[in-house]
Amino acid sequence: MWEQFITILPELNKSFLETLIMVGIGLIVALVVGLPLGLLLFVTDRNLFLENKWVKxxxxxxxxxxxxxxFIILLVFLFPFTNYxxxxxxxxxxxxxxxxxxxIPFYARIVESSARDIDRGVIEAAIACGASPWLIIKDIIFPEIKSGLISGLTITAISLIGYSAMAGAIGGGGIGDLAIRYGYYRYDNFVMFTTVVLLIVMVQVVQYVGDFVAKSVKKS
Known part of the structure; x- marks a missing residue:
């Protein structure tokens, strides 16, 4: 068993790095695009300071x-765009x-859901004091939902780890690709078991770190 592990270790390291790249890029884009989109969905809702039913x-x-x-259909559907x-x-x-x-939409909905938990009275009081929309978002909404944003990012990261494994099945690389090529096509149960354990460990680490940071932020 140890000899098998040493044999696949280079491929395992490569697949692990590829998975980190995929998940990392997805998280960055979710944060950069999904966060503003989620806030837009919230602030344009009914009875809020930027209410706009068309935008919403x-x-x-x-x-x-x-x-x-x-996701697997979305992946194939986006092949022409990805190739371009x-x-x-x-x-x-x-x-x-x-x-x-x-x-992007996954995290946007989490952001919107977190913002909905804010006491509307706090926002209404800020509006009555003449606070600008940007000031309300920066000084009221963000501080109130920062713990939820981190928890949402953790959930998004775990979902992306699962999606990345599916992407590996059709040429995306990563741990999913290793499991398919070595574990499934070669009927190598050891490789399949190793990749499953690695995915479980990744999810557990992400969940632990995310929960720890979210709790730390909530106390601050």
Whole structure:
């Protein structure tokens, strides 16, 4: 067993790094695009300071459309766009395109849900004092939901780890690709077991770190 582990260790390291690249890119895009989108969905809602039913409606429909498509179908559907963008549809960078597209609406809804827990009276008091929309977002909404944002990012990261394994099945690389090529096609149960354990460990570490940071932020 030890000899088998030493044999696949280089491939395991490579696959682990590829998974980190995919998940990392997806998380960054989710944070950069999904966070503002989630805030937009919240502040344009009814009876809020930037109420706009058209913006809210269109943004909500787009988010729901993307979220309703199973990831494996979304991945294949985006192949032409990925090929146009990067010149290839294989590898971790190419797979991160679909991962990013899936992560944006997922995280946006988490942000919107976190913001809905804020006491509306606090926002109304800020409006009555003449606070600008940006000031309300920066000094009221963000401090109130920062713990929820981190917890949401943790949930998104865990989802992306699962999605990355699916992406590996059709050329995305990463741990999923290793499990398919070595574990499934070669009927190597040891490799399959090792990849499953590695994915479980990754999820547990991400969950622990995310919970720890969220609790630390909430106490501060």
């Amino acid at each position: 409606g269109i943004a909500g429909v787009v988010v729901n459309l993307v979220r309703s498509v199973p 963008l990067l010149g290839t549809t294989t590898g971790p960078i190419a797979a991160s395109v679909a991962l990013s597209v899936a992560a």
